[in-house]
Structures are given as structure tokens and as C-alpha cells.
Amino acid sequence: MKNDQKLSSRSNRFEKRNRTKKLMTILAAAAVLLVMVYIGLFTFTGGTGPESDETATESANEEENNKNEEENSGEEESDKDLEVKENEDEESSEDEDNSEDEESEEDSEDEENSKDEEESSEEEDNDRQVEESSDENVDRVITEDWEPVATEQDTSGDHTTSFNQGSQDWEEIISAATMATGLNSGDIIEWRVENAGDGQVHAVISNQSQDPVYRVLIEWVDGEGYRPLQVEELNGNPYE
Numbered sequence: 001m002k003n004d005q006k007l008s009s010r011s012n013r014f015e016k017r018n019r020t021k022k023l024m025t026i027l028a029a030a031a032v033l034l035v036m037v038y039i040g041l042f043t044f045t046g047g048t049g050p051e052s053d054e055t056a057t058e059s060a061n062e063e064e065n066n067k068n069e070e071e072n073s074g075e076e077e078s079d080k081d082l083e084v085k086e087n088e089d090e091e092s093s094e095d096e097d098n099s100e101d102e103e104s105e106e107d108s109e110d111e112e113n114s115k116d117e118e119e120s121s122e123e124e125d126n127d128r129q130v131e132e133s134s135d136e137n138v139d140r141v142i143t144e145d146w147e148p149v150a151t152e153q154d155t156s157g158d159h160t161t162s163f164n165q166g167s168q169d170w171e172e173i174i175s176a177a178t179m180a181t182g183l184n185s186g187d188i189i190e191w192r193v194e195n196a197g198d199g200q201v202h203a204v205i206s207n208q209s210q211d212p213v214y215r216v217l218i219e220w221v222d223g224e225g226y227r228p229l230q231v232e233e234l235n236g237n238p239y240e
Contacts, residue, residue, distance in 0.1 A: 137238065139212065142231040149176045151225030159220055161201060163193055172226050177203035177216035180228035191239040200229070204239055213237045 128144045151172055153159070162169040173193050178185045183205065191204040191213070199220055206213040217230040 133232065135232075137235050138215075139233040139235050142233070143229070144180070146176075146180055146228040148221045148224040148227035149179060153225075155223045155225075159222065161195070161199075161220065163195065163201075165190070165193070173201055173203050173218055174205065176218050176226040176228050177205050177214070180216050180231050181205065181214045183207055183214075191237065201226075204234075206237065210237055210240070 128142065131141050131143075133139065133141050149172055153168055153172075161173075164170060170193055174188075174190055175185070178188060184207070187207055188205050189208065189210070191206065193201060193203050196202045196217060201218050201220075203216045203218060204213065205216070213234040213236070215232040215234055216228055217232075218226050218228050221227050
């Protein structure tokens with residue numbers, strides 16, 4: 001009886017050991033299978049897993065955010081460029097308007113000055129008369145309402161003209177002749193100053209080229225000085 005109990009106890013322990021070994025073998029095989037499945041998934045999916053998906057999602061989000069930021073930045077720069085261009089266009093338009101106003105004012109001033117000069121020239125032309133001469137030695141005769149040349153001589157009494165070259169009368173007569181002819185006083189030849197009768201004198205002058213030669217009729221005006229009356233343009237120089 002006791003021997004039967006011993007045999008039964010040993011048999012039970014042996015069966016427990018066998019079951020334990022089988023369970024451990026099954027668990028090891030399952031673990032190996034899981035490892036192989038994981039490796040296979042990792043290999044075939046390129047290493048993408050939950051973490052890789054999260055990383056890819058984060059990367060995609062970052063790229064989208066960067067793209068949105070670039071688009072926003074581009075829009076802001078475009079808005080700034082547009083604003084700068086509008087400001088430049090406004091400034092350019094203002095400058096053009098100011099330039100046009102200045103040009104208009106200048107043109108108006110030029111027109112007024114030109115008009116004044118034309119009126120002054122017309123007045124002078126109205127006073128100035130040019131006629132052909134019947135004298136064969138005279139080309140033409142010019143008359144104008146000239147003013148007397150201020151004198152430095154005493155005009156309180158009767159005036160007697162001096163025809164001596166270099167005298168005060170001579171210098172003032174030449175000044176009157178120069179004014180009437182328009183010659184440069186520093187570029188003239190004084191050919192002659194002579195008595196023309198009735199308180200009048202003739203002064204003959206020319207430029208250095210002697211083209212033309214002028215004979216100027218001049219009178220003395222009491223209290224004022226010598227005043228030109230007439231200018232003759234000579235065809236030749238009778239005093240050469």
C-alpha cells in the first residue's frame with residue numbers, strides 16, 4: 001500500500017515537470033515568433049512604426065507650417081513692396097506736378113519777359129526811323145529820339161564848343177556819337193569832329209575794321225549836354 005502511494009507521488013511530480021517544460025517551450029516559441037514578426041514588419045515597412053508615423057506626421061506638420069509662414073512672409077513682403085511702390089508713384093506724381101508747375105511758371109515768366117522786351121523793342125522801333133539817302137556817299141540815314149549825354153561842364157551861361165582833340169567838348173561829343181551808333185567805346189577810331197553850323201557838330205567815327213563809317217549830327221542842349229540828332233552810314237571814309 002505504501003509502495004503504491006510512493007509510485008503515484010513520483011508519477012505526479014514527473015507529469016508536473018513535463019507540463020512545465022512544455023509550457024516554457026511554448027512560451028519561448030511564441031516569443032521567438034513575435035520577435036520574427038516584429039523584425040519582418042520593420043523590414044517590409046521601412047522601419048515605420050507608431051513612432052515613425054508620429055515623426056512623419058510631425059515633419060509634415062512642420063513643413064506645412066513652414067510653407068504657411070513662407071506664404072505669409074511672401075504676402076507681407078508683397079504688401080510692403082506694393083506700399084513702397086504706391087508711395088514712390090505718389091512721390092513721383094507729386095514731383096512731376098511740381099516740375100510742371102515750375103515749368104509753367106518759368107514759361108509764364110519767359111513769356112512776360114519776352115512780351116516786355118518786344119514791347120520795348122516796338123517802342124524803340126517806333127522812335128527809330130531808317131531812310132535811304134540821295135547822297136551818293138551815304139548809304140542810309142537813321143534818326144531816333146536820343147537822350148542828351150550828361151555833361152560835366154558849366155551850363156549856366158552861353159556854351160562855346162571847343163574842337164580841340166582831348167578837350168571836354170571833344171570827349172562828350174564822341175560819347176554822344178558812340179551812344180547813337182552802338183559802337184564799343186574801347187574799339188572806335190575818332191576820325192573827325194567839326195562844326196556843322198547852328199550850334200551843331202559832326203562827329204565821324206568807326207570801328208577798327210571801318211565797316212561802316214558813321215557821321216553823327218549832334219547838338220548842344222543848354223542845361224543838359226550833347227544830344228545826337230542823326231546818324232549817317234557812309235559808303236566810304238572821306239577822311240582816311
